[in-house]
Amino acid sequence: MRGPSLRRRTLLAGGAAFVSLPLAAQPRAAARPLVIGQVFDASLAEQDVSKDFLVGARAAWQAIQSQGGLRGRPVQHVTVETDGSAAGVRQALRTLLDNPNCVALSGTVGDPAAVQAVMALRQDNVSIAHAAPWLQNSGLEVDERTFPIFAGRQEQIAHALKSLSVMGVSEVGAVYASERESSLYQRDVAGTAAALRLKVASFRGSGDLELLGRKLGPGTPALLLFLGGTPELVQFTRGLEREARQRYVIALADVNLQTVLQMGAGKATPVIATQPVPMMGAPLSVVRRYREVLARLFDEPPAALSLAGFIAARYTFEVLNAIDGPVTRASVLAAFQRRADVDVGGYRVSYDDNRRSAGFVTQSMLTPDGRVVG
Template sequence: MRRRTLLAAGLAAGTPFPVLAQARQRPVVVAQVFDASPQEQDVAKDFLIGSRAAWQDINARGGLRGRPVQHLNVEVDGTPASIRKAWQELKDNEACIALSGTVSDPVATQLTALLRQDAQAMAHVAPWLQNASVEADDRTFPIFASRQDQIAHALKSLSVIGVSEVGAVFASAREHDLSRDDVARSAAELKLRMVPFRNTGDLSRLGQGLGPGSPALLLFVGGTPELVQFTQGLDRQSRQRYVIALADVNLQTVTQMGGGRTTPIIATQAVPMVTASLPVVRRYREVMARLFDEPPVALSLAGFIAARYTFEVLQKIDGALTRQSVLAAFQRRAEMDVGGYRVAFNEQRRSATFVTQTLLTADGRVVG
């Protein structure tokens, strides 16, 4: 698929960010580990572009206390061996003071475990850590709503309008294993009957084959290409269905790929609407329009906010920027307003559970 070939063209691993030509000081290195596996590179591409845009804008405005920031992109293929290799290289890179915006969720989960295992003094900031069952320790600082938070938000909306039953469609065995407990727990708390559907082959066939007695409202757990396949099957049915997707889905890409032509899709997202008037969102739109030929989407806004939050904490540090001083600054978990996006950590060491929803109508409009 076209979007899945774009990473190789423009986001090659290890490509350093251009530093300020006039800066004579050694650049500060902030590393971002991104997942180029076929299952996750759609998510990683958008998130990474947003982070790159933010760091380039930061450097254009003077960098970090007058020092340029080298945004080091580290590509992994999602396998444990690849992630361990990347982590080892970053540990050995003495100039690297922090990790920021790790993406995808499976890679963020594995990297969180490696940091805990090695007990390294390295801050793991704003990872795309969707898995609610992963404990955030004193090295990892998640600022985006988890998958469970998103599911709870979506299902609560349904319960408010009197829905008593929802289908849960898992795009793969992997998604089923990662998310079934979160879905079941959220449904039970809201007294909703959950009917699970686990894909074992062709998602289009699964969508087309849902019987008349299956729920009209379907929670879909999977990525953008998988959602397209599923809704293309639903589109062949005469019965109207409504699909609820999570923040890993790009609704604009769903439209481009021909999904949801007659099936309305509601997607949760862990950031404000890309049309919002918040200062950080306005800056994001301006920078993206200036630097990249990419439309504004929720996942790249998340990457932009991840970089901006990292920068805001770093610039408040007094004294030398070392791994130890950086980690100590993030461990304070101070409340922060990142251009209108509020970061406030709870007892589980995760930030506030901000969730919004976007509707992709059957005629292809994205409505926030």
């Protein structure tokens, strides 16, 4: 991609801008700070997701620290960059696990890194809580170390397709940005569509998504489920805009609607995005708090992905804050393993039999006149 997407995807290149080190304004305390570790994927495919999610997480932890940390004890939020590979994630985890003050992992992002972290912690039998990762893979088995609080892709796909079936739609197109997305998500799409009695026409990208958008003829469905990232979606919609037929594109939670707008897409093709967090205008205290802290600390517009990072940090803090006694890796893991219901300012975490809290999905729409509604 060119233009804005290149600038956006180089924001994490240096890493330093997103490594949370001790704040100069932190109050001095005799006790050593509690360390919360966060692994983030800075690979080309995941930088957009990680950048937004990290902004929200950093905002939350800085606000927590400015208000006295954890019952007066300072909290240090440390992030470690990885490329999302198995070896890279293991190295990032080792950096954090070697720190005796690190009591929990929180908000691993994006999905490839979260998957690799779950697998590495399981294989190495590491006793540390892995809280609120951006685990979009719905089929990965969750063990007693990992505590997902966001709906995965399967739940998002089901929500999107169910809303279409309720509207009386009988056929939908599934657009996979690359062979990778096709191999990962085609089964979920096909199974969910069959359960809802929806026909699916599949389209696969092979490098030039703008060309794919231009190639869709008048006989293709008007409603298209897009499985890919933000820059890929922008390319695809630019191709669609050259077609006379009106279409609606439904994307999943890895897409940032504000960035789609900034990059000049969505002007002729309405884009709808599923998201496992409340909408930006929701009257929930966690959303109001997020918007206030974000405006005070960062020059960034509100976005669903950064709200997810904020909620991940706040959920981690709420569980830590409920611990009665010393805060150690063992006591923190035991607290998370209770999987108690937690109300994070109106965002309710409640685990099911699969050890996931994954029922919450909403949708927002980028309209041709540049508004995000929903």
